[in-house]
Amino acid sequence: MLSRVAENLYWLARYVERAENTARIVNVNANLLLDLPKGIAPGWKPLVDITGANELFEEHYKDYGERQVMRFLLGDERHPGSIRSALEAARENCRTIRDFVPREAWEQINGLTLYARDGLQKGLTKNGRHSYLRGLITHSQLINGLLDGTMLHDQGFEFLSLGRYIERADMTTRIADVHSASLLPDADEARPYDNIQWVSVLKSLTAYQMYRRSTQIRVQRGPVLGFIFKSPRFPRSLRWCIDHSRICLERLPRNEGCLRVNGRLARALDSAELEGFSQKELHDFIDELQLGIADLHEEIAQTWFPPLVTAAAA
Amino acid sequence: MNFRPQCVGIDPPLGIWAHICGSELVRDADGTLYVLEDNLRVPSGVSYMLENRLVTKRVFPELFEHYAPLPVDDYPSQLFDTLASLSPRPAEYPEVVVLTPGIYNSAYFEHAYLAQQMGAELVEGRDLFVDDDDCCYMRTVDGPARVDVIYRRVDDLFLDPDAFRDDSALGVAGLMRSWKAGHVALANAPGAGVADDKVVYAFVPEIIKYYLDQEPIVPNVPTYRCMEPDALQYVLEHMAELVVKPANESGGYGMLVGPASTQAERDRMAAAIKKDPRNYIAQPTLKLSTVPTVIKDRLEPRHVDLRPFILSADRQQVTMGGLTRVALRKGSLVVNSSQGGGSKDTWILPQDSATETYEQVQGEAGQRQSQS
Numbered sequence: 001m002l003s004r005v006a007e008n009l010y011w012l013a014r015y016v017e018r019a020e021n022t023a024r025i026v027n028v029n030a031n032l033l034l035d036l037p038k039g040i041a042p043g044w045k046p047l048v049d050i051t052g053a054n055e056l057f058e059e060h061y062k063d064y065g066e067r068q069v070m071r072f073l074l075g076d077e078r079h080p081g082s083i084r085s086a087l088e089a090a091r092e093n094c095r096t097i098r099d100f101v102p103r104e105a106w107e108q109i110n111g112l113t114l115y116a117r118d119g120l121q122k123g124l125t126k127n128g129r130h131s132y133l134r135g136l137i138t139h140s141q142l143i144n145g146l147l148d149g150t151m152l153h154d155q156g157f158e159f160l161s162l163g164r165y166i167e168r169a170d171m172t173t174r175i176a177d178v179h180s181a182s183l184l185p186d187a188d189e190a191r192p193y194d195n196i197q198w199v200s201v202l203k204s205l206t207a208y209q210m211y212r213r214s215t216q217i218r219v220q221r222g223p224v225l226g227f228i229f230k231s232p233r234f235p236r237s238l239r240w241c242i243d244h245s246r247i248c249l250e251r252l253p254r255n256e257g258c259l260r261v262n263g264r265l266a267r268a269l270d271s272a273e274l275e276g277f278s279q280k281e282l283h284d285f286i287d288e289l290q291l292g293i294a295d296l297h298e299e300i301a302q303t304w305f306p307p308l309v310t311a312a313a314a
Numbered sequence: 315m316n317f318r319p320q321c322v323g324i325d326p327p328l329g330i331w332a333h334i335c336g337s338e339l340v341r342d343a344d345g346t347l348y349v350l351e352d353n354l355r356v357p358s359g360v361s362y363m364l365e366n367r368l369v370t371k372r373v374f375p376e377l378f379e380h381y382a383p384l385p386v387d388d389y390p391s392q393l394f395d396t397l398a399s400l401s402p403r404p405a406e407y408p409e410v411v412v413l414t415p416g417i418y419n420s421a422y423f424e425h426a427y428l429a430q431q432m433g434a435e436l437v438e439g440r441d442l443f444v445d446d447d448d449c450c451y452m453r454t455v456d457g458p459a460r461v462d463v464i465y466r467r468v469d470d471l472f473l474d475p476d477a478f479r480d481d482s483a484l485g486v487a488g489l490m491r492s493w494k495a496g497h498v499a500l501a502n503a504p505g506a507g508v509a510d511d512k513v514v515y516a517f518v519p520e521i522i523k524y525y526l527d528q529e530p531i532v533p534n535v536p537t538y539r540c541m542e543p544d545a546l547q548y549v550l551e552h553m554a555e556l557v558v559k560p561a562n563e564s565g566g567y568g569m570l571v572g573p574a575s576t577q578a579e580r581d582r583m584a585a586a587i588k589k590d591p592r593n594y595i596a597q598p599t600l601k602l603s604t605v606p607t608v609i610k611d612r613l614e615p616r617h618v619d620l621r622p623f624i625l626s627a628d629r630q631q632v633t634m635g636g637l638t639r640v641a642l643r644k645g646s647l648v649v650n651s652s653q654g655g656g657s658k659d660t661w662i663l664p665q666d667s668a669t670e671t672y673e674q675v676q677g678e679a680g681q682r683q684s685q686s
Contacts, residue, residue, distance in 0.1 A: 003453040004441050096417050099430050155455055253456050306440055306453045 005100060006159045007305040008093045012101075013147075013163030015090035016109070019083045019116070020140035021171035025050070026073055027133040028204030035196050044069035050174040051081050067124070075120045083136065084120065087113045102150040105143060112139045158248040162300065165248070169241035170293050175204050176228055177286045198224045205236045222275035225282070229274055238289070242266050245296070254303055261299045265292040316355070316562060318470055320477050321505030324494055327400050328627060332509070333501040334393070334465075335624040336360075336637075339532065343601035348535045350619060352515050355507035356467050359637040359657070360389060360623050361424040364431075366659035367635065383661035384634035389623070390431035392631050393465075397432075399627040400499035401462040408462035410434045411452065413442070415468050415484045420652075425467050439468070444488030450498040463499045464489075470504045512561045512595045513539055536598060540591040549587065549596040553580045556596040557647075558587070571647055573599055602647055605658065607640055617641045619649050620660065634662045 025047060033041050045064035048057045053072075056079060061068040076082045080089070091113045098106055115135060123132030144164070151157055198219050202208040211219070211227050214234070231237040246262050249255045272285055336357025338350040367386050371378060394410060401408035414425035416438050429436035441452050442461065451458035466473065472482040477490035492498045508514065516537040519530050538545040538556070549556060558570040570583045587594045604615035622636035638658040639649035649655040 001455045002435060002437065002441050003455060004438065006455050099426065099436070159455075304455050 001155045003304055003306045005097050005156065007301075008097045009100060009156050009159040010163035010300070010305075012090050012093040012097075012109075013160045014167040015086045015093065016112075016140050016143055017164050017167035018081065018171065019086040019090070019112075020137055021168065021175070022051075022073055022081070022083050022086070023133040023136040023140075024204045024206075025171075025175055026070070027130065027137075028200045030129060031203070032196065032200040035200075036193055040193060047073060050177060053079060053081055070124055070129075074123055075116075084116055087116050100151075100156045102146065104150065105146040108139070108143050108146060112136070112143065115139060155252065158251050159304075162245055162248045165241040165245040166293060166297055166300075168236060169238050169245070170290060172205065172228060172236055172238055172241065173286050173289050173293070176201060176225070177283060194221065195219055201228065207234060207236060210234055225274040225277075229269065229272075238269060242269065252304070258296065258299045258303055261292070261296045265289070265296060268292060316470070316505075316507035316510055318478075318505040318508070320490060321503070324503075324505075326503045327402070327496075327499055330626050331503040331506040333396055333400065333503075333626055335626065336621045337624070339620045339622065340535070340600060341603040341620075343603075347532055348600070349515075349518075349530075349532050350535055351512060352509055352518070353621070354502060354509045355469070356502065357621070357623065358421045358424055358467075359621060359639075359651075360633075361427045362657045363623070363633070363635055363637045363660070364389060364427075366657060370659040381661065381663055383663055386633055386635035389633055390428060392625055392633075393428065394432040394434070396625040396627040396631070397434075397463045397465050397499075397501055400501060402496055402499060403460075403462055405462070409452075409460060410463045410465065411437045411442075411461055413437055413439070413464050413466040413468055413486075415439075415472070419467075421467065428465075434465070439482075439484045439486050442486040442489070444486060444492045448488075448492050448495040448497050450486070450489065450492045461498060463501065465501050470507060473500075473504060510562070512537075512559055513541065513592065516595055535600065538596040540587050540594040540596065545596075546587070546591050549594075550584055553584060553596075555599060557599050558583055558594060558596045561593045561595060567652075569648075571599065574645075599647075605638075605640070607642070607656075607658075609642075609644075614644070616644075617647050617649065618658070635660045 029044070029047055033043075043064060044066050047069055048054055048064065051073070057064075057069075057072055060076070060078060061072065072079055073082055075084045077085055077088075079085060087109075091109055094101055094106060094109050101109075119128075119132050119135070122128035147157075147160060151160070195218075198221055199208060202211050202219065202224060205228060207228060211224065211234075214231065215223050215227060217223055227234065227237065229238045232239050232243065234240060242262065242265055246259065246266070249258045249262055252258075268288065274282070274285075277285060332354040334357060336353040336359065338353065339347055340350045341347050363386055397410045398408050401410075410432065412425050412429040412432070412434050414422060414429075414436060416422065419425070426436055428434075435441075435452065437452055442450055442464075443453070443458075444450050445458070450461045450464070452461050468484050471478045472484045474485045474487060474489040474491075475482045476487045478485070489498070489500075490504065493500050493504070509518075515534070516539050519534050522528055522530050538549050540546045540549055549558065552572075553570070554572045554575070556572045558572070560568040563569070570579060572580070575583075602617040602619065605618050606613040607616040609616070618638050618640050620636050620638050623633045625631045625633075638660040639651070640656040640658055641647055641649045642654055642656045651657070
């Protein structure tokens with residue numbers, strides 16, 4: 001398989017996953033704000049914080065108001081991490097590798113891109129938001145399902161899966177980060193709302209029901225962190241993403257370097273005593289994990305993807 | 315303009331430069347078939363031939379039972395065999411790739427289609443590199459993989475920034491070096507486009523006579539070479555009856571159809587010819603044959619030409635069909651798809667299977683339009 005094709009498949013999956021997770025984050029934040037009293041509600045800035053695009057945001061917008069943040073995350077073409085940009089990029093990656101992707105999946109990727117574009121105005125309204133975002137999430141899941149169920153499970157599929165798990169690992173840590181570190185102050189007056197906060201973290205990962213099934217205790221910080229970081233059974237947990245990316249890596253040639261980085265990441269997760277972490281410690285730990293995930297991506301790119309095209313000297 | 319000094323002195327495998335050739339044929343009012351022009355660089359359109367056939371089969375299955383036209387479906391495998399026979403390494407499955415300029419090229423569909431049909435990798439310039447051993451490799455997940463044959467759909471000038479335009483991002487640095495060393499085959503060979511020059515075309519009957527001492531089987535359209543003073547004089551005086559073409563354009567650009575032109579257009583053309591006579595030829599305006607064509611909801615005659623595809627390597631094969639191009643505008647003689655032309659499925663029927671002679675059906679029931 002050509003390195004370029006492998007890279008396109010990898011990014012195709014990453015961008016679809018990114019769009020889906022961004023939709024999840026926005027949706028849950030919107031719900032959470034409705035439940036929190038005005039004095040405590042931190043507003044919309046944390047959502048930009050987790051994408052790390054504050055500089056770009058402040059360049060184009062005056063303040064972190066709901067409308068501005070929504071537009072930035074959902075539809076701003078200048079922001080490469082917006083849902084709209086991510087889906088356009090997914091489609092662009094898919095266009096040159098249509099031989100490798102089942103036709104139905106390509107059609108759905110097109111469909112999703114059009115859905116995101118055409119429904120945007122409605123999605124930016126308070127009333128239209130929920131169904132717009134839910135449509136995005138469901139549609140992304142449909143694409144994942146189509147690829148799982150109809151694509152040849154060969155090398156190309158491993159790269160597709162790798163892209164999906166790495167993006168998901170990254171986004172899961174970000175979701176945990178924003179809701180645990182930035183959303184609520186680590187102070188006593190916020191305690192009564194602690195539960196609501198953790199329920200919303202779970203819900204943004206569609207994990208609430210599954211958490212309840214696997215952990216028969218009430219929603220609390222410790223067990224929730226344990227579940228979304230370490231559950232070996234929940235497919236959006238960090239543990240799952242690391243384990244499954246390892247399975248993909250094991251099936252690929254020349255994988256020694258990547259397996260090493262993957263192993264390092266797994267050990268870092270294993271050795272962390274999440275339940276005892278203060279907010280600050282948790283935040284630092286998540287930073288460390290994200291660097292590890294970035295390292296893994298870097299190693300994958302080095303090993304299998306074509307070198308970056310340097311602009312030809314004219 | 316298509317002369318490549320970089321190719322002088324090179325002896326490509328089997329002595330063949332144009333492995334895939336798509337000459338243009340037309341039929342005049344008296345029924346004579348002429349060669350209208352040669353197409354030796356990177357003739358395109360074969361995917362339309364294949365797709366048109368698929369469409370006709372779907373729409374007129376009953377006609378196929380009756381006429382049994384010869385199949386064209388095996389073109390991709392013929393093409394693969396042709397390319398494989400050029401491989402510098404003896405191997406049962408040489409690594410054949412299709413080199414495309416990428417997704418934004420207007421013929422990208424065809425590149426992808428042919429690669430897929432042949433089971434060959436579709437590569438872009440950045441997928442390939444030439445190593446210090448002068449061999450060409452593609453970057454794969456398993457590491458570098460040697461490439462034997464490149465069916466290149468990238469123009470000469472963009473093929474290798476080391477040898478041609480150094481600002482080309484579409485090509486592969488060192489490819490010409492590898493080709494000259496005989497470590498990779500290129501089809502068509504760089505430099506083959508020299509024969510696409512319409513002035514060179516005008517000499518082809520004489521070339522055949524000189525080298526083979528034979529008359530051409532399919533004659534050329536009588537052609538005035540403006541570089542010759544007598545011809546130039548004639549062309550300038552009779553421009554309203556002639557078709558004037560620049561020597562090195564393709565896609566139907568820059569040509570003048572005398573009978574359909576205005577005095578102003580003829581004056582402009584005359585000035586251009588006088589300025590650079592070498593760059594122009596003229597031909598009598600042929601009464602191109604027409605075929606019934608569905609225009610809106612009725613049949614009307616439209617002019618056509620025919621592009622068969624000829625594959626040459628260890629053996630020569632001509633497609634049992636071809637790309638019939640249609641000028642969809644009423645009365646127009648310009649069939650190029652870039653000028654709004656369409657295409658038709660083209661059938662070759664076994665006339666009498668006992669004697670194995672074939673008649674090409676044009677303008678008969680076998681012609682069905684499938685605009686593409």
